[in-house]
Amino acid sequence: xxxxxxSANQKGPAVVCIGGGTGLSTLxxxxxxxxxxxxxxxxxxxxxxxxxxxxxxxxxxxxxDIRNCMQALSNAEPTxxxxxxxxxxxxxxxxxxxxxxxxxxxxxISDSFDKAVMKMGEVLSITGQxxxxxxxxxxxRAYFEDGSMVVGESKxxxxxxxxxxxxxxxxxxxxxxxxxxECIRAIDDANLIIIGPGSLYTSIIPNMLVGGVVDALxxxxxxxxYVCNVMTQPxxxxxxxxxxxxxELFSHADGKLFDFSLVNNMPVNREVLKxxxxxxxxxxxxxxxxxRELGVEIINAPITASSGNLARHDPDRLxxxxxxxxxxxxxxxxxxG
Numbered sequence: 001x002x003x004x005x006x007s008a009n010q011k012g013p014a015v016v017c018i019g020g021g022t023g024l025s026t027l028x029x030x031x032x033x034x035x036x037x038x039x040x041x042x043x044x045x046x047x048x049x050x051x052x053x054x055x056x057x058x059x060x061x062x063x064x065d066i067r068n069c070m071q072a073l074s075n076a077e078p079t080x081x082x083x084x085x086x087x088x089x090x091x092x093x094x095x096x097x098x099x100x101x102x103x104x105x106x107x108x109i110s111d112s113f114d115k116a117v118m119k120m121g122e123v124l125s126i127t128g129q130x131x132x133x134x135x136x137x138x139x140x141r142a143y144f145e146d147g148s149m150v151v152g153e154s155k156x157x158x159x160x161x162x163x164x165x166x167x168x169x170x171x172x173x174x175x176x177x178x179x180x181x182e183c184i185r186a187i188d189d190a191n192l193i194i195i196g197p198g199s200l201y202t203s204i205i206p207n208m209l210v211g212g213v214v215d216a217l218x219x220x221x222x223x224x225x226y227v228c229n230v231m232t233q234p235x236x237x238x239x240x241x242x243x244x245x246x247x248e249l250f251s252h253a254d255g256k257l258f259d260f261s262l263v264n265n266m267p268v269n270r271e272v273l274k275x276x277x278x279x280x281x282x283x284x285x286x287x288x289x290x291x292r293e294l295g296v297e298i299i300n301a302p303i304t305a306s307s308g309n310l311a312r313h314d315p316d317r318l319x320x321x322x323x324x325x326x327x328x329x330x331x332x333x334x335x336x337g
Contacts, residue, residue: 011037013191013326016222018133018207019043020065023198026312027227028072030319038128039186040069041213045140045172045206048154050096054104061113061132065203067099070117073126080124114180131186133207136177140206143169153202157235167236169252170201172209179212187213190222192326195258197227197313200245201236205252214253223330224258225322226296230268230304230311234280242298243290256295260329262321266302268311276311283311299325 012035017027020043031038044061046052051062071084084099093101106123107116113135121130140153146165150156151173160167187193198204208214217224226249228242237245242263250256263286268276276282291298301321305314 011035013037013323014186014189015039015192015194016041016186016190017194018204018213019196019198020046020203020207021198022068023196023203023227023229023313024065025068025072026315027194027197027318027322028069028315030315030317031322032073032127033316034319034323036127038073039183039190040073040128040130041133041183041186041207042066042069042130043203043206044132044134045138045153045202047139047152050100052154053096054100058104058107059137060104060107061135061137063100063103063107064097066117066130066132067097067103067120069130070121070124070126071099073121073128073130074124075127076124084124114182129182129186131180131183133183133213134177134179134210136174138177138206138210139173140202141171141173142167142201143171153206156202157233160235166238167201170205170209172206175209177210179210184212184216187216187220187222190220192322192330193217193220193222193224193258194322195224195226195249197229199233199236200229200240200248205249208249208253208257214255214257217253217257218255223260223326225260225262225325226258227313227318227322228261228263228286229284230264230313231276231281232284237284238280239282240284241290242284242286243294245284246291246294246296250294259296260325261291261296261298262303262318262325263298263300264303264313265300266304266306268304272309272311275309 014037016039018041042065046062051064055062086098106119110116141151142156143149144165145168150159303318
């Protein structure tokens with residue numbers, strides 16, 4: 001491992017966050033207020049919505065999750081941030097985000113997608129860096145317990161609901177997708193590696209299936225922590241407990257990825273919970289004894305937003321709790337800044 005004291009310096013501990021979707025961008029919004037030394041490693045298997053259209057028509061990796069993470073880390077003027085978030089509501093561009101189109105345009109004048117992401121990061125003056133886990137053309141394939149299979153991230157939830165069968169395993173197509181080398185360097189230099197929160201099978205696990213990522217994680221001396229989702233996700237993790245989330249991560253990685261799991265202990269507002277229940281979601285139950293048997297320590301804390309219509313993590317509470325855990329639990333040799 002590299003000299004972590006030098007890599008941390010005045011910026012704060014070197015933190016690597018792995019995932020995708022809303023969960024990762026929520027985490028980043030809070031973390032950037034605490035440390036400037038952030039690397040977000042983002043999945044590129046999305047094939048639905050505006051990202052899927054740009055992927056199909058322009059032959060580029062899906063920009064949506066990347067763009068969300070860069071917006072979360074952005075320090076640009078408010079007008080620029082609003083522009084990146086603007087979504088067209090009519091015509092042939094209906095539903096398309098300007099931020100996605102902007103990244104697509106930068107990709108068109110760049111040598112590679114990762115270079116385009118770096119240039120967009122400069123435009124938005126982001127804290128840290130955002131890296132696609134791979135620049136290969138990756139699709140997600142899901143196998144169900146009834147023996148059936150479906151290809152395409154955007155099709156998985158509907159297929160699961162139609163079959164009334166749990167997801168047995170997900171794989172990448174092609175299976176030999178290559179990791180972006182900068183991702184491995186970031187993992188090697190990290191003091192703290194955070195996995196999640198986010199959709200288990202479609203935002204988190206796909207990163208672990210890219211060749212080289214798991215080996216780097218298992219070989220890292222950094223403190224590794226998994227942030228479990230607040231609610232189960234219909235079409236992916238119906239009825240899953242904390243241990244089932246962890247077991248699936250370890251199974252797909254064929255190894256023990258982390259020693260700690262952070263879970264929410266703040267009750268969800270009744271009205272909010274009622275709406276989620278009607279949609280088939282419920283709070284993720286923490287079965288502590290089973291988690292301990294997996295060799296993982298559960299840390300529970302009030303890390304959800306206290307208001308609003310969604311049961312989601314609060315960026316500031318989540319970031320503060322993660323850093324508290326890091327300073328209390330990580331070996332002192334990991335960070336002396």
